């Protein structure tokens with residue numbers, strides 16, 4: 001696949017898990033089997049431990065002293081995760097996306113090869129964050145691409161997708177671009193920052209997508225769909241594409257299962273927002289588990305800072321009483337470092353912390 005947009009350091013190429021899972025007789029290669037998977041400590045369905053729900057309509061329509069902004073602040077501070085409802089993205093578009101992505105991953109390998117990652121390229125079907133031959137691998141395939149800014153987008157990628165996914169993807173990435181920008185403003189408000197300051201820090205922004213397909217696995221308690229990690233972004237907006245739950249977040253040391261409401265987005269704080277907010281908001285470790293019998297599909301949209309900018313605590317949030325907790329780093333260096341290592345919980349952001357004692 002031709003691409004002029006892969007600014008990321010690519011991952012080592014690995015076999016397709018979707019293909020592997022089609023062969024019922026094959027045993028699971030040891031590269032996927034882990035002995036260290038922590039069990040989710042909280043029984044499924046524990047209502048007391050559900051992430052907060054934020055209403056986008058209330059966020060945008062409320063005047064001064066909007067209580068939904070306070071709820072947003074609480075959600076970002078105490079949970080780092082929330083469900084976003086009334087977000088305004090058309091439900092028919094979401095239904096189409098769900099159906100068409102499921103079909104896309106089901107295409108025969110011969111056809112999918114057209115979009116498969118090649119050495120040195122991050123976009124397309126494949127994996128991310130594989131940096132060594134002996135690290136454990138995630139039980140899933142992904143489809144990755146850069147959507148915005150348009151000048152960095154590979155112009156031939158979306159048009160090459162099967163119709164009508166091609167049109168649906170164009171519209172979904174565009175709608176999510178608008179939504180992410182609106183969220184960015186509301187988060188600035190919640191942090192008592194000037195919207196202009198946030199806009200200045202984020203710049204044109206950088207939107208990438210990662211569509212995840214985790215096939216079922218009869219050794220599901222010994223494989224991981226996606227290794228525990230925090231997202232490097234400002235925010236991530238996740239849509240679960242089918243009714244199979246599997247996302248878990250680490251809350252006060254325990255793994256808590258997220259049960260998305262139909263068509264709600266799961267939004268989470270990423271490392272960049274933790275740094276900009278000078279630690280007021282925290283990116284939260286999360287992982288994707290695998291179901292023993294059912295395939296699981298999810299669509300993550302990552303919204304980060306412009307590539308040529310600088311990342312550091314927002315000047316208005318730093319004072320003598322509240323000194324900077326993170327070093328400044330060029331955004332490009334931040335991404336380079338991120339993609340050159342495997343996913344390891346929150347280990348990466350910790351390297352930018354300033355010793356406070």
Ligand SMILES: O=C(O)CCC(=O)C(=O)O
Nearest residue numbers: 210212226247288298300
């Ligand atoms: O599949 C999920 O629910 C989580 C995916 C995720 O964390 C990611 O793509 O960064």
Ligand SMILES: [Fe+2]
Nearest residue numbers: 229230231286
């Ligand atoms: Fe994630």
